Structure formats: C-alpha cells, structure tokens
Amino acid sequence: MPIITKITQQKRSNERYNIFLDGTYAFSVDEEVLARNQLSKNKELTDFDIGEIQYEDEIRKGFNKALVYLSYRMRSEYEIVLHLREHEMGDACIEEIMHKLRQYGYVNDEDYAKAFVNTQLRTSDKGPRHMGNGLKEKGVAPQITEAILEQIRVEEWQERAEQVIEKVIKKNPKQSKMQIKKKGEDTLSRKGYSGSVVSNVLANLTIERDKDEQWLAIYSQAKKAHTKYSKKYEGYEYKQRMKQTLFRKGFGMEEIDRAIDQLEEEE
Known part of the structure; x- marks a missing residue:
C-alpha cells in the first residue's frame, strides 16, 4: 500500500496541504480533511482510502466555493447548484454540498x-x-x-397599481384620457399586475385636467394627425379623416372641431 512520505503546506493557500505518496506528489487536501482523516507521515493508504479522501476534499472545496458565493448576497438553491456546476462539480458532490448548506442554514x-x-x-x-x-x-x-x-393584501397591489397609473398620466400630458387608459392598461399588464386589479384601477380612474391641459392634449394629437393627412387629403375628406382619428383617441367632437379650425388658421 502507498505510504505518505511527505506533507507540505501550499504557499498560495495556507489551508491546503500537498500529500506525497512513496516520494511522489499524489493530491492535495483541505486542512479540515487532513485533520479529520488523521493524515500524517508514514501512514499507509489503500486505493479506497485515497478515493474517499479525495471525494471528501472535493465536497469541502465546493462547500467553501458556495460560502464565498453566498457572501455577496442571498442565493436560491438553484443558483448555487448552477454556480457549482460552472466549477465542474459532479452531481454527487453537489448533492452533499447542498445538504450541508441546508443543515447549517445557509440556504433556504x-x-x-x-x-x-x-x-x-x-x-x-x-x-x-x-x-x-x-x-x-x-x-x-x-x-x-x-x-x-x-400574504400580500390585494389592497396593497391596488395601491401600487394606482401609483403606476399616476406616473403614466404625468408622463403623457399630450394624450387623451382614452389613450392614457390604454397605455395604463398595457403598462400594468407588462409590470405583472393581475387582470382584476387592472380592471378595478381603470374603472375608478379619474383624470383631472384644466382647460389649458385638455387643449394641449387635443391640439398635440390633432397636429400629428394633420401632418399625416394634410399631404394626402383635402376638404371634406381631410376633415372626416381627422375627426375619425381624434374621436377614436377619445376626444369630444366640439374640441375636435376647435383643433381642426385652429390648424386651418395656421396654414
């Protein structure tokens, strides 16, 4: 059987030791593995002993890697498993490492x-x-x-959704109330709110604007439509296209007529 002829401490890692068998370097182990297996000069090791020691050391190395990974922030079990696989840890070792991490309360x-x-x-x-x-x-x-x-109350989700809608309103002063509702619905859906919360928030939504703010909205939308249709249409057809577009955006006919008149005066 091979005999340990020399044990030396590694220069780059004080916690690891090189094991020499029959005068030749064989493997390295963590200090804890060294102590637990009572490795010392002149001790005989079977091939089975060597395999068990190396397997135990692999688990120890993986456990230390996991602790370093966890030192930056909390991790899920899945994240740790992926991290260990990136370091070419085998599934059996990973299973043992995860068991130890759970046992010591490092992962939950x-x-x-x-x-x-x-x-x-x-x-x-x-x-x-x-x-x-x-x-x-x-x-x-x-x-x-x-x-x-x-565990989170529906009311809290509702309040958060209302805050999102308020931001949408502030960011879109040049859009109609109908457009804002549509944009708000899309935004809430994209951010992951449930259909019932979205529907409830929109049903109770009130958008208050003074006359100047409302005029800014209709005029801005009318100007966009004008840029699109004035080059292709004129007269009655131009006005109909303008009215249809602005009406679909949620503006009233009176303010639509005023905006069209204003644009005609500016031409």
Missing part, C-alpha cells in the same frame, strides 16, 4: 423568496406576476412563490 428558498419579494416591493413598481416570474427564474418552487405572494 422560502427565506430567499421572502427577501426577494420584500426588495421588489421596496425598490420597484412591479406586480405579483413579474415577481413570480423572477422567482421562477431563480428556481424557487411554485408553491413557495404562491405562498409568499398570497
């Missing part, structure tokens, strides 16, 4: 999901579907995600 997908959702609530205006998709990408089980999101 439920805690991770709670932290993820709380961060999203504090720093973004996203809805539950968007958050759920984010957790799905991190490999969190659907039942965990559902349980966390169900």
Whole structure:
C-alpha cells in the first residue's frame, strides 16, 4: 500500500496541504480533511482510502466555493447548484454540498423568496406576476412563490397599481384620457399586475385636467394627425379623416372641431 512520505503546506493557500505518496506528489487536501482523516507521515493508504479522501476534499472545496458565493448576497438553491456546476462539480458532490448548506442554514428558498419579494416591493413598481416570474427564474418552487405572494393584501397591489397609473398620466400630458387608459392598461399588464386589479384601477380612474391641459392634449394629437393627412387629403375628406382619428383617441367632437379650425388658421 502507498505510504505518505511527505506533507507540505501550499504557499498560495495556507489551508491546503500537498500529500506525497512513496516520494511522489499524489493530491492535495483541505486542512479540515487532513485533520479529520488523521493524515500524517508514514501512514499507509489503500486505493479506497485515497478515493474517499479525495471525494471528501472535493465536497469541502465546493462547500467553501458556495460560502464565498453566498457572501455577496442571498442565493436560491438553484443558483448555487448552477454556480457549482460552472466549477465542474459532479452531481454527487453537489448533492452533499447542498445538504450541508441546508443543515447549517445557509440556504433556504422560502427565506430567499421572502427577501426577494420584500426588495421588489421596496425598490420597484412591479406586480405579483413579474415577481413570480423572477422567482421562477431563480428556481424557487411554485408553491413557495404562491405562498409568499398570497400574504400580500390585494389592497396593497391596488395601491401600487394606482401609483403606476399616476406616473403614466404625468408622463403623457399630450394624450387623451382614452389613450392614457390604454397605455395604463398595457403598462400594468407588462409590470405583472393581475387582470382584476387592472380592471378595478381603470374603472375608478379619474383624470383631472384644466382647460389649458385638455387643449394641449387635443391640439398635440390633432397636429400629428394633420401632418399625416394634410399631404394626402383635402376638404371634406381631410376633415372626416381627422375627426375619425381624434374621436377614436377619445376626444369630444366640439374640441375636435376647435383643433381642426385652429390648424386651418395656421396654414
């Protein structure tokens, strides 16, 4: 059987040691593995012993890599598994490493999901579907995600959705109320709010504008339509095209006529 003839500490890593068998370098191990297996000079090792020691050391290396990865921020189990695979860890080693991480409380997908959702609530205006998709990408089980999101009151989602709509209104002073509602609906859907919340918010939406603000909206939209149709149509057909377009955008006929008259005067 091979005999340990020399053990030396690595220069670049004080916690790792080189093992020499029968005068030749054989492998290296972590300090903890060295101590746990009582490796010392003149100790005999079978091939089975060497295999077990190397396997144990591989787990130790992977565990340390996982701890470094976790030191930057919380991670889901799936993220850690991917990270270990990127470092060419085998599935058996990864399974052992994940077991140790769970045992010591370093990973917990439920805690991770709670932290993820709380961060999203504090720093973004996203809805539950968007958050759920984010957790799905991190490999969190659907039942965990559902349980966390169900703890948030519907009223809170509603309030967040209303805040999103308020931003849409402020950013679109030159659009009609109908256009703003459509844009608001698209925005809320894209941000992951449920259909029921979107419908409820839009049903109770009121957009208050003074006369000057409303005139800015109709005039801006009329000018865009004018640029499009004035080169192709004239007279009655031009006016009909203008009226149809502006009416579909949600403006009233009286303000439409006023805008068309204004544009004709400017020509």
